[in-house]
Amino acid sequence: MDRQGARAKTGAQSGRAPVTLAQIARQAGVHVSTVSRALSLDDDVRDGVAAETATLIRGLAEELGYQRDPAGAALRTGRSRMLGVLVPRLTDIVLATIYEGIDAAASAAGYHTVVANTGDDPEMQQRRAHALLARRVDGLVLGDARSDCDLVAELARQQIPLVLVSRRLPGRVSVTTDDTLGGRLAAEHLLGLGHRRVAVVAGEPYASTGVERTQGFLDAFAEAGLPVPKSHVIGSAFDVPGGRAATDHLLGLRPRPTAVFAVNDFAAIGVMAAVRDAGLTVGQDVAVVGYNDVPLAAALPVPLTSVRSPMYRMGEVAATTLVNMLNGKPGRSRRLRPALMARASTLGDTPPGPVP
Amino acid sequence: MDRQGARAKTGAQSGRAPVTLAQIARQAGVHVSTVSRALSLDDDVRDGVAAETATLIRGLAEELGYQRDPAGAALRTGRSRMLGVLVPRLTDIVLATIYEGIDAAASAAGYHTVVANTGDDPEMQQRRAHALLARRVDGLVLGDARSDCDLVAELARQQIPLVLVSRRLPGRVSVTTDDTLGGRLAAEHLLGLGHRRVAVVAGEPYASTGVERTQGFLDAFAEAGLPVPKSHVIGSAFDVPGGRAATDHLLGLRPRPTAVFAVNDFAAIGVMAAVRDAGLTVGQDVAVVGYNDVPLAAALPVPLTSVRSPMYRMGEVAATTLVNMLNGKPGRSRRLRPALMARASTLGDTPPGPVP
DNA sequence: TGAGGCTACGCAAACGATTGCACTTTGGTC
DNA sequence: GACCAAAGTGCAATCGTTTGCGTAGCCTCA
Known part of the structure; x- marks a missing residue:
């Protein structure tokens, strides 16, 4: 077999190989599944492990500098914890500000965001949206919805969780000003x-x-x-x-x-x-x-x-709405006061x- | 066992489960490893499969709308094909323009970028940089290098591939104007x-x-x-x-x-x-x-x-330099003409x- | 004709995390 | 004292991709 394991795992941290659940498990003298549960983001799962064990594991994780590998987690769960964001252009300070709000709220909810410029061009929107989906983002925030093309309808048909921001479209969840x-x-x-x-x-x-x-x-x-x-x-x-x-x-x-x-x-x-x-x-x-x-x-x-x-706030609300939708709550549109x-x-x- | 496989794999494409190498392999009547090779990004690997087989497989992949799952690939290879970008703030049009250049060049090279604002605040830089590394980005483009704190030195010590943009720092690879x-x-x-x-x-x-x-x-x-x-x-x-x-x-x-x-x-x-x-x-x-x-x-x-x-160009060059470094080529600093x-x-x- | 080399492909083991189920232990109840 | 429930943990499979090695078949050349 390959000796990939001997090499450093991530390109970025080529110095030392990142800590895995297995290492923590070994040191804690428990099974890796217990470690997984103790460090789970889901409260219900986390409650399944004894308080004492959990403390031990979390202490060890902290000490060793454990960081969950998003690839492993995503592969297993099918959720990447990434949100895609499409904007006409980031050099427009309005959209940049909205995006900052989106990113702040997403971060707070444990999500990362990937943003792409579309130049308000339908063909580019199409391309960029599919590139984000190829990255397996969990949902999309669209800041460039156009009433004259049907990208949004197409995405909605594919059941892709999405929230519009800044611009509205009939029948879609959106966060805008009034x-x-x-x-x-x-x-x-x-x-x-x-x-x-x-x-x-x-x-x-x-x-x-x-x-x-x-x-x-x-x-x-x-x-x-x-x-x-x-x-x-x-x-x-x-x-x-x-x-x-x-x-x-x-x-x-x-x-x-x-x-x-x-x-x-x-x-x-x-x-x-x-x-x-x-x-x-x-x-x-x-x-x-x-x-x-x-x-x-x-x-x-x-x-x-x-x-x-309230541009920044608009972004925050949009991201929060999307995260809620990903957690199964129904999304509803909001119009903020100018x-x-x-x-x-x-x-x-x-x-x-x-x-x- | 869980019946996770029956559910849709990605949150975003909850409609239909995404196509996998295995499906293509089944339809093509070959082993999944052959499909992997035929669709590899690495030319040398791709040449290892017969032209006829390769054509068949690529046709099928196209037809079925195959998209490589980044989680699977990252888990195996240890490379996420994502670049992290740190900027003081995206609402500054200078940095936004540089970022657009970075993203364009990164896209062209098959990388996605994840950007984060640091507000030029050392503590925030630290936090955001580590969040990006936790996402296992392959390298960093830093647009907010400060001469009065040692984040960059620390990152360099960890052997993290990085390129500075806009601002320079002695001894680091950077792309700036003169x-x-x-x-x-x-x-x-x-x-x-x-x-x-x-x-x-x-x-x-x-x-x-x-x-x-x-x-x-x-x-x-x-x-x-x-x-x-x-x-x-x-x-x-x-x-x-x-x-x-x-x-x-x-x-x-x-x-x-x-x-x-x-x-x-x-x-x-x-x-x-x-x-x-x-x-x-x-x-x-x-x-x-x-x-x-x-x-x-x-x-x-x-x-x-x-x-x-040349702000946009500066971003392009920075991203290209980083990608080259990830491919093993030595990085060298550039100063563009104002x-x-x-x-x-x-x-x-x-x-x-x-x-x- | 047989040895050697090359090509094209298959095999199977990883990567790291999650989770349904099974099992053990503990404690409580009648 | 027997039985049951609940709590806590282990087991093992699985997600999709990559890749070192093994091998079958074919060609070449002596």
Whole structure:
């Protein structure tokens, strides 16, 4: 036979071979199965061994620096204790923050996470999702669900435990902010400041975030008797160039809108840049509202009014929900509360007051 | 015995049990070892099976949708084909970009990556590194090496294959930009514009990035016969508040510096904010240079002059280096070339020219 | 024709952890 | 004092893959 056993087992710890249950068993003078039980993660199993024996074993495990081999455990149990996470891109601070929340909650529950970028591209989503499944992750957190393709449906058909985060999809368990309410908050803020002619930079049509934020905003204006014309709602990429391009168009409208709601902060920064380039002043000539309240928003030369969404918390809740589902509990969707942070981009340099 | 085998094997694919080598072997009428060889990643092993048999087996594997079970393979070989990555924080776009490069190169080489945030905190680094090792990663990419603690030395002592990225440490394999050169480029740019009284926002002392960028900058000014006084070099956190705080101090100096070099872009944004708050104009009264050239730099109201570093590429090279090391090749350090991107924050609104 | 070599494959033993079942021991009850 | 239950532990199989060795068959060359 091979003399593999003589070599170090893991590539990473090539120094000394890792401690196994068998070694602990030998030293404790018990069978390896008893050691396994004493160190089990499952309380019921752990209770099956005498308190005295358990203490001895756990002491020994600690002393020898035992670390359960995930490969052995996964092979036997069929559970890898890893969660897969798909995001459009990690360089987007919103998704990065959500991911940090996911990872923190997963760690706390004894899971590791493996994250992959999909660039919001359906083919890439497909590829990356299958790569994660090939790694035998126990479940998926999807941060890039699109309403215009059926990856999620396909995964659901395969009974793969999954939770959506940030974006929603009908009939799926998701953890998001209440985007409709968020859009409404933005609208009410602008209405309160006296704005009557407003425009929306609406994001991509396949993302529920942009769609619902837009809808909430439009609803509020409609209810106030000031419906926003379709020509004033324009799609865009979720980044600075996207917001800039949309705004170049909006500033051409006559009469010009006095306020713009962009469905995320990066688009809003693009809006501000375009306004500035047009020789206008943000907060005076044109009010701008963003969404998410990324840390940068408050640090901008003209601080950006934005709808704050609890991104980190969203990630935590999503991961916790998935872990619960893996433990057999039913998953249910959650919509977290957003809150408006008013700043100079709508208030100008002067205290708030109606703008005629 | 338990009837575990009857249940689905993986949590994620609870629908249908995954295909195994044994199933393919049965259908192909060969032994499972032959199937293993035919599907091996190792060319030498794969050549050991007849071309005809191999074709049959690979066809069957494709048809049945076979995916190697990483747990089984890892258990046998002791290699998990996973790389651990430690970063200060993924919400920092610089590290997020580097990580994207790492992950892309790792994927291409058949590895998955598991990333963890350490918040640049030594205790957290320790915890997270050990959690990754408990997952039996084959090696580590460290993006948060500190010169003031000995985690890296400890890991090296345990013979754990590792590559540093972004930050260097003497005697370790690392992939960075040539930060000394980068600092020099910033200095030469300012010298060329005629600046004589300059200051440096130097970052944290434990990070080689800040230290070397500062050193390169100071060297160039010293060589030009214009040594920068120690009082004009001030430490800072690597973020917006850090840059702001440092600048509040620098602007109090008399005579006031005409230019500030911040060792990263976020600190530079803080510098710009502080300059603005002091009633001065960036690019006119005070020139500002950043480092990394994050996408936002060019999109700022006053576009930021910055030393561009190939962040994504740095990640790719780091991952490739680590994979090579795992394959027995010796690792060697690389320093990638930075390049200065001149913009309005140093040039003002007018074309460049000497500033008296 | 027979020895030697090579090719292609089979055999079986691991890797480390988990768990259903069987067994022993202990303690309690009638 | 006999019987039973419960608690604690051991036994052994099993998850899926890899790989050193053994061997059957074929070809080559003397």
